[in-house]
Amino acid sequence: MVYEPAPPHLTLLARNPKKSYDFSMYPLSSRMENAKPSFVREILKVANRKDIISFAGGLPDPSLFDLEGIKEATQTALSKAPQAALQYGPTDGYIGFKEQVAKVMQTRDVPSLNLEQMLITTGSQQGIDLISKIMLDPNDVVLVERPAYLAAVQVFELYQANLMGIEQDANGIQIEDVERAILECKKAGKRPKFLYTVSTFGNPSGSTLTLDRRQALLEIAVREQLLIVEDDPYSELRFAGENIPPLYALTKDVAGSSEYVVYMSTLSKFVAPGLRLGWMLVPSGLMQPLTIVKQAADLHSSSFAQYVAAAYLETGRLEAQLPKIRAKYGEKGQAMIRALEQTIPKGILEFNAPSGGMFLWVKMAEGVDTMQLSSKAIEQNVIFVPGVGFFPDTKRTNYLRLSFATPSIEQIEEGVKRFARAVLD
């Protein structure tokens, strides 16, 4: 995003999205009429200023990268199969990496899986794009969480979908609201193409769908032939409470439901985002269309990265690394909550303490505009993401997202002081 000199993100947000470009010179496609740069990434530009403390990004703490292990894995990959690691590979991914992903999935209650129903992607972001490409025509309905992951919303909007929000609480999306949305669609003669959910440690909500709701959702999926796209980037980052199996793992308990869950995950949050490696686990009927659009998109994801990642996962070092990662994010999350409680009087902010992930989702009083608060915060040299962008189908101005993943504990404490000054100003 170096195209233009970093604009203050507020300017960008204030822009009329319909006028993002000059269409007079180039006859762009109609999907670009509403396209705008992700405002999170625009805020991240400000984040590069040395004096800024950022609660905005979802970047993993780089001190948690297992550098030694990855260096070693790189050597192994380039010694064992150098030519294959540097050559073109199969569209659906390198089998050796797939096998390692299957082992990761064992720790997520998926004891075995069919590697022919796994597609390796360039991060799970690409999974969102590919499933949209095979499913969405303009005006198709996609059900999303309220609030929803911003970069997914961006993709769905590029496919000119109609987004319909499902209310969410600390226990994830509300099942009765899923029913309500489906009914509304039926009345309009529509069938939702899929429901997209970050089921565990949601972004931005931090909330996790309960086991009961998971089962209920799978039953709805079967009954309504509703495809569920489960995005699961954060489940390795649990620092409190008990694991809850992903929807994908629970399909074994609900007859027929395995045909209706597409699962996506990534190495980005617990190995390294720079590898840009994710995976999709898909019903057999969707594998061929997905492989076709993947091939058209980039032939396949980096063989080099896949061989290195496979070699890394083979070392078993991750087992020792994960507890460190979880402990660190747990500490940071607690530090942020403690600092907020110490600096801001009760009743001004409302949030649930997350059991994992990277985010604290904060509600303020009705009428508060967190976009305006963001400007004040930037004056105090601290940034966060105003909530408005996470609500594609409603306008809620009084939410904001704080990430505790990237800054150090000292920075969290100092950043919260600055944030408090902006809030209490």
Added chain:
Amino acid sequence: MVYEPAPPHLTLLARNPKKSYDFSMYPLSSRMENAKPSFVREILKVANRKDIISFAGGLPDPSLFDLEGIKEATQTALSKAPQAALQYGPTDGYIGFKEQVAKVMQTRDVPSLNLEQMLITTGSQQGIDLISKIMLDPNDVVLVERPAYLAAVQVFELYQANLMGIEQDANGIQIEDVERAILECKKAGKRPKFLYTVSTFGNPSGSTLTLDRRQALLEIAVREQLLIVEDDPYSELRFAGENIPPLYALTKDVAGSSEYVVYMSTLSKFVAPGLRLGWMLVPSGLMQPLTIVKQAADLHSSSFAQYVAAAYLETGRLEAQLPKIRAKYGEKGQAMIRALEQTIPKGILEFNAPSGGMFLWVKMAEGVDTMQLSSKAIEQNVIFVPGVGFFPDTKRTNYLRLSFATPSIEQIEEGVKRFARAVLD
């Protein structure tokens, strides 16, 4: 592409593409109605059989990968900036890699360029997808070469474009045919969204657009506001004749034309395809829309691969590697031509000796069906790509593509003997 047990590629080709999937279970998007697996990649499955000699793929000769150099670069990248190499990065690419790409472009008659108009992609395949995404609505016209690069055709068809072929000869696309196509579009009330060309050592044609035609094409671009998408993966692989600057470099000579050329290239053919790194050089007005769709597609290409590639290009080892690469492909191309001339009587095949690249484009007598020939060739344990797939808007059955890049010279000689048996059968 491991989705289904490798089918004989002929079966796949014979399929009615309208019936590639069962739409009854999943309501796929309309773009999937005509989507089919690339038949080149399907043929490549047969290529994995040990007894097969393959003239089908465009895989670089892996003995030409600079393993030592890449190993060293990997060490450098992980020592110099390990955390950045493993972290999320900017959507448009790592600046250090961009600088190295700019140096590569200097050898292609582009003495300087604006790094803010460069977008790093996951291979140049992704460039084809991204430009299509920002430009194409269903039924938009795209001008392509006759014959055209198959994987580009596949992308354009996924965007539901109407492809219009431009006749090509040994000197590249015929300018008068470009004029004819534009006129035809005008009569139909259409403006072509862009013209896509592999200008140097075309795939599959092997032909290179002459300097005169390049200039004429740029003039048409300005006059007709026709965007030219120049795909240039092969220009480093020249083994005979003089360099011809890419269209992108020639825009400086034709006033206004720089606004109408999008240039794409890749490390795949002269460093390593497994890195999956390509780049686009684009007019300033297209950089923001392209960055937006790139971000939605995969956030950014692998930081890890970009840091390694930058470190590799910095070593300057490529300068010593390129002459080896060119010499080797030159030898192989000559070996193939010699073998064909020795084994197949004059008049049966027609082809132009290419000055670079990886392909020999062969014409047979009218009425010959190279799909049928392909079956016979498989019986002889040799494969090639029948030409029919390269003609999206016409049906020409008497062409085929032979790649000399991957097999050894011994394999080329033996493979041509087998091919001759199929031809002369």
